[in-house]
Amino acid sequence: MALAVIESSIWLPNISLFVFIFVCCVFSIGLLPKASKSSRSAGPLDNVGSSSSSSAFLRFQRKFLLIYSLASVMEGLWAVFGEYELSFHGVSKEQMVTSLCVGYVAALTVGTGLGMVSDSISGHKKACLIFCTLHLFVGLWKKISPHPSLWMASICLSLATSIFSFSFEAMLVVENEKQGFRQDTLSDTFWLMTFFESVSLILSQVLANWLLGSNVGKGMISPSTAAIFLSVMSIICVGNGWKETPKATATKDYNVSYAHIFKDKRIWLLGFAHASLHFSIAIFWILWAPTVVADGREAHLGLVYPCLLGARMLGSTIFPWLLTGPSSLRTEDCLIYAYILLGISFSVIAYDYQEIAVLVSLFCLFHAVLGLIIPSLARLRTMHVPNELRGGMIALSLAPANAGILFLLVQRGYYQSIENSTMIALASVGLFTSAGCMHLLKQWGKQPYQNWHKM
Numbered sequence: 044m045a046l047a048v049i050e051s052s053i054w055l056p057n058i059s060l061f062v063f064i065f066v067c068c069v070f071s072i073g074l075l076p077k078a079s080k081s082s083r084s085a086g087p088l089d090n091v092g093s094s095s096s097s098s099a100f101l102r103f104q105r106k107f108l109l110i111y112s113l114a115s116v117m118e119g120l121w122a123v124f125g126e127y128e129l130s131f132h133g134v135s136k137e138q139m140v141t142s143l144c145v146g147y148v149a150a151l152t153v154g155t156g157l158g159m160v161s162d163s164i165s166g167h168k169k170a171c172l173i174f175c176t177l178h179l180f181v182g183l184w185k186k187i188s189p190h191p192s193l194w195m196a197s198i199c200l201s202l203a204t205s206i207f208s209f210s211f212e213a214m215l216v217v218e219n220e221k222q223g224f225r226q227d228t229l230s231d232t233f234w235l236m237t238f239f240e241s242v243s244l245i246l247s248q249v250l251a252n253w254l255l256g257s258n259v260g261k262g263m264i265s266p267s268t269a270a271i272f273l274s275v276m277s278i279i280c281v282g283n284g285w286k287e288t289p290k291a292t293a294t295k296d297y298n299v300s301y302a303h304i305f306k307d308k309r310i311w312l313l314g315f316a317h318a319s320l321h322f323s324i325a326i327f328w329i330l331w332a333p334t335v336v337a338d339g340r341e342a343h344l345g346l347v348y349p350c351l352l353g354a355r356m357l358g359s360t361i362f363p364w365l366l367t368g369p370s371s372l373r374t375e376d377c378l379i380y381a382y383i384l385l386g387i388s389f390s391v392i393a394y395d396y397q398e399i400a401v402l403v404s405l406f407c408l409f410h411a412v413l414g415l416i417i418p419s420l421a422r423l424r425t426m427h428v429p430n431e432l433r434g435g436m437i438a439l440s441l442a443p444a445n446a447g448i449l450f451l452l453v454q455r456g457y458y459q460s461i462e463n464s465t466m467i468a469l470a471s472v473g474l475f476t477s478a479g480c481m482h483l484l485k486q487w488g489k490q491p492y493q494n495w496h497k498m
Contacts, residue, residue, distance in 0.1 A: 358414025
């Protein structure tokens with residue numbers, strides 16, 4: 044009797060894709076003209092010596108990017124290792140969904156208020172220290188206890204992610220203003236933040252794989268050790284790197300300022316665009332792996348992951364060419380077309396397209412455009428949102444996105460009343476709507492940035 048041999052098909056990305064992304068990033072950065080607008084005005088407002096002021100700004104920028112990269116590696120380490128660790132310990136799919144829901148509840152209820160608290164009371168340096176402490180706590184707990192509480196770990200990491208979304212950017216703009224550097228210097232740092240975050244996430248994947256090694260049982264606690272080391276290093280860098288002045292703004296004045304900006308329709312449009320982007324990113328990372336393997340073929344997701352982040356690196360290098368380089372396009376114009384591209388890519392995915400090569404191409408397009416949008420939104424926040432209210436504005440704009448994600452997780456995970464394609468389609472609708480918001484933002488214009496500050 045003849046035996047039928049069934050050969051499994053494993054899809055792998057072409058190695059030339061990695062080379063192409065790397066070469067494009069090198070050329071994009073290397074050929075960028077040095078005499079960009081932000082580079083020419085990188086000094087403090089009152090400093091006459093341009094060379095010394097430029098070197099002072101570069102030292103400030105490099106110090107911040109180092110701290111931000113360490114924080115990004117910590118975030119990426121749990122993102123890469125977390126689901127694998129749960130599967131290794133025998134956690135069921137239903138328990139994973141529950142942990143996700145608990146995390147989003149914490150982000151929605153507690154995380155939303157942390158931005159306003161850091162703006163008005165604690166300060167962004169303390170918020171960054173809390174971020175590092177949460178990672179340190181989870182790392183120590185997982186190293187000491189073989190089976191730590193799944194809910195508590197999810198709550199701590201979700202709160203850390205919420206703090207990460209606003210604290211470092213808010214601390215950057217506040218410190219940049221306090222040290223007297225011009226506001227237009229922030230544009231260079233914004234795209235470098237996106238670039239180095241993507242690099243750090245790739246490094247976190249490499250670090251997690253190296254720590255696990257060949258003996259998974261013995262290497263399972265190694266990422267916790269790495270998280271402890273990184274969090275301690277980050278606490279030292281943040282503690283010694285910044286000297287934050289105590290908050291002098293009274294709570295009453297802070298509430299009045301928030302009531303004033305809530306009446307500004309431009310900030311509402313900007314907040315909705317940020318919320319829809321956060322919603323689409325979360326939906327992507329929840330559903331990208333099931334979408335890739337939906338046709339039954341096996342795919343090497345560990346090789347697809349760096350392709351996506353490499354595409355985001357490439358997209359971030361396009362930002363200085365379009366918005367701060369020789370072309371100097373208007374930010375709203377770029378975002379209109381960028382959001383439309385994201386909406387189109389999600390629309391194709393929502394139609395249940397199952398060719399893996401096409402899906403990965405759409406995923407790479409999504410992340411490349413994402414690398415352009417993230418620093419562009421940060422630049423618009425600098426133009427429209429007062430620095431002293433920036434953290435609270437970012438946290439509040441993420442609240443509706445977190446609520447929407449929580450609702451879809453409950454409907455999909457517990458009641459099976461919604462399909463994956465419907466969730467992606469909803470994200471697509473939000474992205475198209477954000478393109479319309481950017482069009483309205485362009486039509487309404489803006490007041491001068493200095494109107495928000497006491498000169």
